[in-house]
Amino acid sequence: MLCPTASGRLCPGIAGELKDTTGDPWNGRSLEWATSSPPPAFNFAVLPHVEGEDAYWGMKQRALEQQKLGDEPAYEDIEVPRNSATGFICAFFATIMGFALIWHIWWMVIAAFIGAFATFVAFSWRDRTEEIIPAAEVARLDRANRSARSAALARLRPAR
Amino acid sequence: MSDTVVGPRDPYHIGHGDRAAWRDPHSEHAARDLASKRIIVGYGFWIFLLSDIVMFSAFFATYAVLSGETAGGPGGKDLFHLDIVAIETACLLLSSFTCGIASIGARARNDGLYYGSMAATAVLGAGFLFLELREFAGMIAIGAGPTRSAFLSAFFTLVGCHGLHVTLGLMWLLTMMAQVFAKGYRADILRRVLCFSMFWHTLDIIWVAIFTVVYLMGVGTQ
Numbered sequence: 001m002l003c004p005t006a007s008g009r010l011c012p013g014i015a016g017e018l019k020d021t022t023g024d025p026w027n028g029r030s031l032e033w034a035t036s037s038p039p040p041a042f043n044f045a046v047l048p049h050v051e052g053e054d055a056y057w058g059m060k061q062r063a064l065e066q067q068k069l070g071d072e073p074a075y076e077d078i079e080v081p082r083n084s085a086t087g088f089i090c091a092f093f094a095t096i097m098g099f100a101l102i103w104h105i106w107w108m109v110i111a112a113f114i115g116a117f118a119t120f121v122a123f124s125w126r127d128r129t130e131e132i133i134p135a136a137e138v139a140r141l142d143r144a145n146r147s148a149r150s151a152a153l154a155r156l157r158p159a160r
Numbered sequence: 161m162s163d164t165v166v167g168p169r170d171p172y173h174i175g176h177g178d179r180a181a182w183r184d185p186h187s188e189h190a191a192r193d194l195a196s197k198r199i200i201v202g203y204g205f206w207i208f209l210l211s212d213i214v215m216f217s218a219f220f221a222t223y224a225v226l227s228g229e230t231a232g233g234p235g236g237k238d239l240f241h242l243d244i245v246a247i248e249t250a251c252l253l254l255s256s257f258t259c260g261i262a263s264i265g266a267r268a269r270n271d272g273l274y275y276g277s278m279a280a281t282a283v284l285g286a287g288f289l290f291l292e293l294r295e296f297a298g299m300i301a302i303g304a305g306p307t308r309s310a311f312l313s314a315f316f317t318l319v320g321c322h323g324l325h326v327t328l329g330l331m332w333l334l335t336m337m338a339q340v341f342a343k344g345y346r347a348d349i350l351r352r353v354l355c356f357s358m359f360w361h362t363l364d365i366i367w368v369a370i371f372t373v374v375y376l377m378g379v380g381t382q
Contacts (some may be wrong), residue, residue, distance in 0.1 A: 121335055129348065 236378025255284035
């Protein structure tokens with residue numbers, strides 16, 4: 001069976017036993033494996049502390065030696081950009097414009113350009129462009145991931 | 161010492177959950193807080209501009225290789241009028257100056273300075289575009305369009321791409337005037353004014369290279 005995803009989200013057949021809940025299914029070394037999969041909107045609950053190459057590997061080896069994760073960080077509100085369909089709509093108009101340019105349909109070129117520009121102006125006219133994810137929500141999502149990682153610690157051994 | 165606040169494990173004050181320590185009012189270091197949004201936005205926009213410059217450098221390389229391939233058609237010496245190009249250059253350089261004045265006006269929240277110099281920038285930019293389009297139309301009228309030779313294909317691609325940037329920059333400029341008019345000198349709008357002025361100055365830098373590589377060297381050699 002072809003199954004291209006790691007998390008098993010698209011493969012309900014095997015999701016039960018092999019589904020990964022930690023975000024680190026392949027014992028990764030770098031920071032993209034240090035958050036859940038799929039990642040939360042804020043990517044990292046707190047800024048990761050980087051001391052050298054393979055920052056996540058170092059954190060993980062420490063956690064494995066002590067058989068517990070690092071202390072829970074102090075969560076804070078995180079500001080993220082609001083979701084927007086602007087990129088999709090601009091891509092739609094750009095596709096039409098590309099088609100019209102190839103076939104020299106000039107009225108369509110102009111119409112598509114105006115559409116893309118109007119989308120851009122509407123996007124830039126918003127008064128609220130960002131939103132706050134409250135610290136409590138950050139804590140809830142990160143604690144769920146941390147408990148999955150805590151459970152996984154027992155299965156892994158330090159690489160020494 | 162600052163190390164007693166953050167600890168030796170955090171030499172760059174990136175912080176890790178102890179953000180309160182960064183904002184220590186008694187800190188000796190100015191870099192105690194995260195960089196401001198204005199700095200981050202400006203930096204990110206510079207990275208975009210550098211990618212734009214990479215694209216232009218590819219067009220410059222193409223032009224440099226093909227500038228002699230006239231296929232028996234007219235070359236730069238026959239086509240370029242340096243007096244017109246000098247006026248175009250003056251328009252663009254002056255518009256960069258007025259654009260700089262406009263950023264000062266926006267920061268000072270001075271309506272007259274901001275709108276006045278933005279309008280002057282727009283007029284100078286439009287003057288540049290008018291002269292450039294007239295030059296293109298004149299070349300196409302005498303059969304020296306982009307399909308005539310590899311040299312002219314490369315010329316219209318490089319110079320036309322810059323002209324397209326100026327056109328889009330003009331539309332952005334008018335949008336920024338309308339935004340300040342509708343919403344005032346808000347922090348996020350001032351950041352966009354900053355990005356716009358960086359964009360406009362970059363177009364100027366690229367034009368200086370075009371003026372040298374395409375026009376001066378085109379008239380001087382062959």
